[in-house]
Amino acid sequence: MDSTGTQISTDIKNYLAEVTSANRVSKKSLQIAEHIIEVNIVGNQDESFYTAAMSHLLLKDNHQAADLSIYTCDQVHCSDVPLPPSIQEFIQDSEEKAKQHPLGATYEIKVGSFFIQYKQQVQTLTIIDYSEGIAINWVYDADLLMEWEKSFPFRSILYYWFNKFGYIIIHGGAIGTRHGGVILAGKSGSGKSTATLACLGGSLKYVGDDIVLVHLKTLIAYSLYNVAKLEVHQLKLFPTLANWVSNPETMESYKANIFIDNHQPEWLIHSFPIKAILLPRFLGRIDTTIIQATAADAAKALFPSSMEVLTITDLSLFRNLSDVSRRLPNYWIETGTDTRQIYKTIETLLTTV
Numbered sequence: 001m002d003s004t005g006t007q008i009s010t011d012i013k014n015y016l017a018e019v020t021s022a023n024r025v026s027k028k029s030l031q032i033a034e035h036i037i038e039v040n041i042v043g044n045q046d047e048s049f050y051t052a053a054m055s056h057l058l059l060k061d062n063h064q065a066a067d068l069s070i071y072t073c074d075q076v077h078c079s080d081v082p083l084p085p086s087i088q089e090f091i092q093d094s095e096e097k098a099k100q101h102p103l104g105a106t107y108e109i110k111v112g113s114f115f116i117q118y119k120q121q122v123q124t125l126t127i128i129d130y131s132e133g134i135a136i137n138w139v140y141d142a143d144l145l146m147e148w149e150k151s152f153p154f155r156s157i158l159y160y161w162f163n164k165f166g167y168i169i170i171h172g173g174a175i176g177t178r179h180g181g182v183i184l185a186g187k188s189g190s191g192k193s194t195a196t197l198a199c200l201g202g203s204l205k206y207v208g209d210d211i212v213l214v215h216l217k218t219l220i221a222y223s224l225y226n227v228a229k230l231e232v233h234q235l236k237l238f239p240t241l242a243n244w245v246s247n248p249e250t251m252e253s254y255k256a257n258i259f260i261d262n263h264q265p266e267w268l269i270h271s272f273p274i275k276a277i278l279l280p281r282f283l284g285r286i287d288t289t290i291i292q293a294t295a296a297d298a299a300k301a302l303f304p305s306s307m308e309v310l311t312i313t314d315l316s317l318f319r320n321l322s323d324v325s326r327r328l329p330n331y332w333i334e335t336g337t338d339t340r341q342i343y344k345t346i347e348t349l350l351t352t353v
Contacts, residue, residue: 005112011084029062038066043078174207205269298325
């Protein structure tokens, strides 16, 4: 490790020692895929902000060593422990560069075993030390974060850390059984959430409707979050889900969020082998039909929206998504107004692929 990396390593160790000794630390253990993730919530923060979306992955009695330990630090709600000078310098440089971007920007550097990312618009900092299996999720004030951040916490950390072990995170829905399921891909508003949620309550189980972890070699999809998201006008299609909306006061601006694990945990499944990729498009007819799509169609549906939702700059994601799309059958699912047909169509498809 060069001198810069050595300095950052020393700074981070000293910072974590100081901030954890000066604050209460609440520990939670999660199992994601085959890995144990420890979440350390530092200071007087709202724990549910970081754990509600991942409650279905919590381990009640964990005695295994963590593969990754995440420390979440909120500058306002922690004791006044400043970030180390080397990290403050990176943030200051990022803020200067961001002045050229009216909507803010994301900046990243890699130094030795460290990956550091700063999102200027929301003032959040991600630090990963791959050699130590430690990550820091720092925010200036979690109370100022957008409501939707609660629905997919730590997504940058999880993307970059799991990527080292042959996984990617995609923007898509995932529904199926332990024997196999489908990924539903498309930009926001394409109908993937409607198609995914139309399958709830039957034999098909929910892995996710927005962000899903995929192992590149085995093509197994793993659940990360149990939050269903719907536009307000879509709630009339799902009256049961409408009764479970957790954010009625902000859903007009941020979509309605439904934490499924709080209401129907039996609808959830942690993983399944992927059998096909479906690309929803709503044509306004009653019936739902499936027609062949190409691998290029699937990659185009997956890549731009995944980059946007994950707020990452890793262009290798396109190569990985293209590879996944070539290895699986791809279909357009032309969804109709009879949502019951969506479920039946997907269930039937899974008996043939």
